[in-house]
Amino acid sequence: MLFDWGDTLFHAPHAPEVISSYAAERGVKVTDAEARGLWDELWAAGKTPEEIAKGRDLSPDAHRRVWTALFARADRVAPGLSRALYERVMDPNSWVPFADTPRVLRALRERGLRIGVVSNVPAVLRPVFAKHGLERFVDSFTHSFEVGAEKPDPAIFLAAARSLRLRPEEILMVGDHAVDAGAERAGMRVFILPERFEDDVRGLDQVVGMTE
Numbered sequence: 001m002l003f004d005w006g007d008t009l010f011h012a013p014h015a016p017e018v019i020s021s022y023a024a025e026r027g028v029k030v031t032d033a034e035a036r037g038l039w040d041e042l043w044a045a046g047k048t049p050e051e052i053a054k055g056r057d058l059s060p061d062a063h064r065r066v067w068t069a070l071f072a073r074a075d076r077v078a079p080g081l082s083r084a085l086y087e088r089v090m091d092p093n094s095w096v097p098f099a100d101t102p103r104v105l106r107a108l109r110e111r112g113l114r115i116g117v118v119s120n121v122p123a124v125l126r127p128v129f130a131k132h133g134l135e136r137f138v139d140s141f142t143h144s145f146e147v148g149a150e151k152p153d154p155a156i157f158l159a160a161a162r163s164l165r166l167r168p169e170e171i172l173m174v175g176d177h178a179v180d181a182g183a184e185r186a187g188m189r190v191f192i193l194p195e196r197f198e199d200d201v202r203g204l205d206q207v208v209g210m211t212e
C-alpha cells in the first residue's frame with residue numbers, strides 16, 4: 001500500500017495558532033475564527049492546479065519561493081506573517097500524525113503488507129515519522145525532490161513501486177487530492193479520502209477494511 005503524506009497521514013493543526021500568536025506579538029488582534037479562515041484560504045489556494053504546476057516540490061529553493069509568494073497575502077494582517085508561516089508551518093518536522101495514523105499503519109503491517117509513502121515534498125520524511133515512532137511501519141519513502149517528478153506524474157508512483165519491489169497492479173494508493181489519482185495512470189488502484197473528517201481522525205480505518 002502506498003500513502004500520500006500531507007493531509008493523508010500527517011497534518012498541520014497548529015497553523016491558525018501560528019497566525020494568531022504572530023499577530024498578537026505585533027499588537028494585532030486576530031480571533032481564532034479569523035486565523036482559521038485565513039489559513040483555510042491560504043491552504044486552499046495552495047492546492048489549486050496553478051500553484052501545483054509551479055514545481056514547488058522539486059527543490060527546497062523552489063518550495064520556499066513559491067510558498068512565500070502565496071503566503072504574501074497574509075502580510076496584510078501582520079507584516080512578516082508570510083515568512084513566519086513558511087518557517088513554522090511548512091517545515092515537515094512541525095507536522096503531526098492524525099489520531100488514526102499509528103493504529104492503521106500498525107494494522108496494515110500486522111497483515112503483512114508492504115507500506116510506502118510517496119510525497120510531493122522538498123525534504124526527507126523518515127525523520128518526521130521517526131519523531132513519532134512510526135518509521136518502523138514504513139518500508140520506503142519516495143520524495144518528489146529526489147525522483148525529479150511530482151505527483152500526478154506516473155514516474156513518481158512507478159519509482160515508489162520499484163522501491164517496494166511490487167508491480168503497480170499490486171498496489172493501492174491512498175491520498176487526499178487529485179494529484180494522488182495520478183497513480184491510476186501508473187497502473188495502480190487509488191482511494192481518495194473524503195475531504196471532510198471529524199477533529200483529528202482522518203478516516204483511515206476504512207483502508208484496513210479494503211485489504212480483506
Ligand SMILES: [Mg+2]
Nearest residue numbers: 004006007176
Ligand atoms: Mg496530500
